[in-house]
Amino acid sequence: MKDTTPIQLKEIGLKITPQRQAILKLLKGNETHPSAESIYSEISKKFPGISFATVYNTLSKLIEAGEIRELDIDPNKRRFDPCVAPHTHFYCQACGNIFDISHDFHLPLTIKRIDGHQVDVVQLNLKGVCKNCRKIP
Ligand SMILES: [Zn+2]
Ligand SMILES: [Zn+2]
Numbered sequence: 001m002k003d004t005t006p007i008q009l010k011e012i013g014l015k016i017t018p019q020r021q022a023i024l025k026l027l028k029g030n031e032t033h034p035s036a037e038s039i040y041s042e043i044s045k046k047f048p049g050i051s052f053a054t055v056y057n058t059l060s061k062l063i064e065a066g067e068i069r070e071l072d073i074d075p076n077k078r079r080f081d082p083c084v085a086p087h088t089h090f091y092c093q094a095c096g097n098i099f100d101i102s103h104d105f106h107l108p109l110t111i112k113r114i115d116g117h118q119v120d121v122v123q124l125n126l127k128g129v130c131k132n133c134r135k136i137p
Contacts, residue, residue, distance in 0.1 A: 012065035033098035035077040092130035
């Protein structure tokens with residue numbers, strides 16, 4: 001899902017640096033659900049001196065500010081999604097790609113209370129083999 005609203009670094013309490021702006025640029029409209037490692041390797045091509053901590057801290061601040069979200073779907077890595085609107089993800093266990101699924105599952109995604117517990121987040125994670133990997137070579 002594409003979301004191209006610009007994020008204002010100042011509004012979320014981050015000093016504007018060219019490195020941080022590059023991280024934002026990389027994330028906005030990005031539908032590949034990148035990991036911190038892949039964001040870091042992209043950014044360090046442009047800013048060879050950048051530290052992993054800078055990338056990681058910027059990502060954490062963006063999550064805190066609700067500008068991006070962290071996905072709990074890849075068993076190996078934290079993955080990030082600049083689209084914070086509710087949507088479902090499909091994780092390919094063969095290639096590790098994450099796909100956005102727009103299908104409406106009619107699940108109780110709006111549930112607020114269950115067995116006396118307060119529900120803040122309902123996440124549906126689909127896993128399997130993606131259409132690209134299913135193709136017979
Ligand atoms: Zn795949
Ligand atoms: Zn997504």
